[in-house]
Amino acid sequence: MKKGGKGGSKTLTGLNFEEKVDLYRLLEKIPGYRLKKSKIRAGIDVYFEEKLVARCFRKHEFYKFLEENNVDWKKIISRKLLPDDAMLVIVRDTLFIIEVKYQQVAGSVDEKLQTCDFKRKQYLKLVTPLGLRVEYVYVLSDWFKKAEYKDVLDYIQSVNCHYKFNELPLTWLGLPLKKSN
Numbered sequence: 616m617k618k619g620g621k622g623g624s625k626t627l628t629g630l631n632f633e634e635k636v637d638l639y640r641l642l643e644k645i646p647g648y649r650l651k652k653s654k655i656r657a658g659i660d661v662y663f664e665e666k667l668v669a670r671c672f673r674k675h676e677f678y679k680f681l682e683e684n685n686v687d688w689k690k691i692i693s694r695k696l697l698p699d700d701a702m703l704v705i706v707r708d709t710l711f712i713i714e715v716k717y718q719q720v721a722g723s724v725d726e727k728l729q730t731c732d733f734k735r736k737q738y739l740k741l742v743t744p745l746g747l748r749v750e751y752v753y754v755l756s757d758w759f760k761k762a763e764y765k766d767v768l769d770y771i772q773s774v775n776c777h778y779k780f781n782e783l784p785l786t787w788l789g790l791p792l793k794k795s796n
Contacts, residue, residue, distance in 0.1 A: 627646050638671060638700045638713065645785070647793040657683055661702075663696075672701040684745055691740050707789040709748045712738055717756040728753065728767050732774035752777040 636669040639659060642648050649662045650671075657679035661669035672680055681688050688695065700713040712734065716724045735751035742749060753771065755778050771778050785792055 616682045638702075642671075642697070645792075647791070656680075661790075663685065664793075668705055668790055669788075670703045670705070672698070672703075674698065677701045680742060686741060688741055688743055690735050696734055696737055701738075702788065703747070704789045707748070708746060709750055709789065710738065711788060712749065713754060713783065714752070715724050715754045717760070725767070727762075728759075728764075731771055731776035735776055750777060752779060752783065754779050754781070754783055756781065 640652055642661060643650055647664050649665075651660045651662065653660050656670070658670045658672040658676045660667055661671060670680070675695075677698055678695065680703075683793055698712045699715055702711045702713060703709070704711060714731075716728065731751050733755065735749055738751070739749045753776070757780060759768070759778075760780065768778060779787070
């Protein structure tokens with residue numbers, strides 16, 4: 616990811632992120648994928664070759680999903696967490712919390728990276744009644760490859776959270792890819 620450079624829209628194996636991220640548009644660019652807003656359910660349904668493979672939620676949509684499933688978040692946690700994006704990968708029974716952190720100069724994001732363990736555990740409390748697992752992943756810009764972030768990146772992994780640089784491979788999420796001929 617270079618300032619003024621081209622993004623990863625040509626890739627067909629993952630979601631390539633840039634400064635302005637729209638998970639939905641990235642998914643729709645991948646062959647075989649189609650997104651559809653459900654009329655009766657929260658979020659966006661994600662289809663691969665006409666089979667429902669995932670559901671995506673932004674911010675408050677996640678709490679509508681919980682409500683649909685008779686989970687009263689107020690009885691479980693004391694304050695809402697609003698995910699940038701949450702993706703329920705159906706075949707894995709796993710909710711991925713996807714937080715994109717794009718930096719080009721030093722700033723407050725540094726300390727936010729250290730909150731993943733707490734947030735992952737809060738989301739886990741919310742979805743345990745549904746039999747779901749939680750994976751918390753940061754998609755980071757190259758800024759975070761600097762040596763000064765080594766301790767924070769090590770910490771993220773030590774608390775069973777994840778980070779990827781600039782992209783999120785579909786296979787890592789457990790999502791299918793179109794077979795090449």
